[in-house]
Amino acid sequence: MRAVVLTEPETMRLVDLPEPECGPRDVVVRMRGLGLCGSDLAVYSGRRRVAETPWLMGHEGVGEIVAAGAEVTGRTVGQQVAIEPNYCCGRCPACVAGFTSACLNRVIVGMNHPGLLAEYVAVPAEFTWPAAATVALDDLVCTEALTVARSAIRRSGAGPGQRCLVVGAGSQGLLLCLALRELGAIATVQEPHEGRAELARSFGAELVRESDDGFDFLFETSGVPQALHAGLAKLAPGGTALLVGISDRPIEVTSADLVYRQLTVRGSLIYDHPADFADTVAVLGQGRITPGKVLQARFPLADAAEAFASVRSVAGKSWISFD
Ligand SMILES: [Zn+2]
Ligand SMILES: [Zn+2]
Structure with missing residues (x-):
């Protein structure tokens, strides 16, 4: 063969x-x-x-x-x-x-x-x-x-009507958008690459604006530490971040960032x-x-x-x- x-x-x-x-x-x-x-x-x-x-x-x-x-x-x-x-x-x-x-x-x-x-x-x-x-x-x-994306959503506890920020619109980010939409959640994408951002939009996701914040959930797929940091700042108090992208570079986040706004950060593997x-x-x-x-x-x-x-x-x- x-x-x-x-x-x-x-x-x-x-x-x-x-x-x-x-x-x-x-x-x-x-x-x-x-x-x-x-x-x-x-x-x-x-x-x-x-x-x-x-x-x-x-x-x-x-x-x-x-x-x-x-x-x-x-x-x-x-x-x-x-x-x-x-x-x-x-x-x-x-x-x-x-x-x-x-x-x-x-x-x-x-x-x-x-x-x-x-x-x-x-x-x-x-x-x-x-x-x-x-x-x-x-x-x-x-x-x-798609199962990787849906498992991250299951672990997050996100549900219909909730506002979700997806960081990165590579294939994992796009599949997250599709799965969130299927669930009835609102998917907003942060993606600097224009072609990928356009693709995400054609999948029913909104593109993030500078002023957007108050998201219930963050799904980080890029693995870029700065992108995660910026994403965390857009979460509502009590919000949850799911990390799907993998990097060995450190994330700059203080306990004050997490405690004052009572954020949850969890990794999601397969x-x-x-x-x-x-x-x-x-x-x-x-x-x-x-x-x-x-x-x-x-x-x-x-x-x-x-x-x-x-x-x-x-x-x-x-x-x-x-x-
Ligand atoms: Zn794979
Ligand atoms: Zn085992």
């Missing part, structure tokens, strides 16, 4: 690999689409180290089940599925508490476990999510990134198994949200290298089509 591997930072090659074996609890998925995001870029650029090269990247994958192991129940050949690319152990204290995003033994597809940039992949059946046949491929490709993916796939099946319009650049598998090289210049999400 064809696959694309990273041979060294910023260098990818199309290779021929043996097809994966199907373990008793696995399904084999014929890949149809793969979304790219910032964490893939961190591996591509060499900022995030992987165990070995050549390395198979990619984690936002969808496709069709073509084989199922002997012990698999609830999944059948022919189903279209989205892959949940974080395999929690189910046994550590975090997993037992239902907080699987904090699993101590988390297998992270494409990061500490081979990724999905191949024509066929074997995945534990429990981490594949069959979607209604009516869900379009481009919407399904957004499942994982999603918790199995509820968050199940919920997103159900919402997609009902047609209540159509995130596929986030996909702005499509590449065939053979052009995967070009897809990665151009990610930063694309407003919205790039994806690889295997069809």
